[in-house]
Amino acid sequence: MMEYGSGWMERWKTRVRVLKMEVHALLLAYRDPRVPRQAKLVAALVVAYAVSPIDLIPDFIPVLGYLDDLIILPLGILLAVKMIPVEVMEDCRVRAGEASPEKKKSSAVIGAVIVVVAWMIIIVAVVVFGNKMMNWPSFL
Numbered sequence: 001m002m003e004y005g006s007g008w009m010e011r012w013k014t015r016v017r018v019l020k021m022e023v024h025a026l027l028l029a030y031r032d033p034r035v036p037r038q039a040k041l042v043a044a045l046v047v048a049y050a051v052s053p054i055d056l057i058p059d060f061i062p063v064l065g066y067l068d069d070l071i072i073l074p075l076g077i078l079l080a081v082k083m084i085p086v087e088v089m090e091d092c093r094v095r096a097g098e099a100s101p102e103k104k105k106s107s108a109v110i111g112a113v114i115v116v117v118a119w120m121i122i123i124v125a126v127v128v129f130g131n132k133m134m135n136w137p138s139f140l
Contacts, residue, residue: 028092039083046076
């Protein structure tokens with residue numbers, strides 16, 4: 001049987017911390033006026049995906065459930081970072097690293113609330129417009 005040393009687990013914890021800090025830096029970059037609109041859009045989508053309780057592939061599906069988090073999120077971060085000017089991203093990383101845990105937590109909560117509200121609006125719109133377009137009974 002193969003034993004996993006603490007080195008393996010520490011590397012994963014470090015990677016998770018780096019991803020969290022990158023997501024926070026992207027949130028800060030999104031708010032920065034020096035960032036082009038297209039980069040802001042990509043950054044907003046990546047941050048929304050990171051804090052969204054809804055994944056493309058649900059986490060309860062073995063292996064594939066976490067595959068989207070391990071591939072889609074890092075690729076989205078990479079794309080957003082490439083679109084943001086280097087000096088802006090460096091500044092945002094420094095600010096993200098200096099942020100207090102309380103501020104990070106409040107930013108995450110605000111982001112999660114925004115994402116949940118957005119999903120609720122989308123669901124209501126689909127139901128309302130779906131009823132009208134499909135002539136479904138009004139109780140659906």
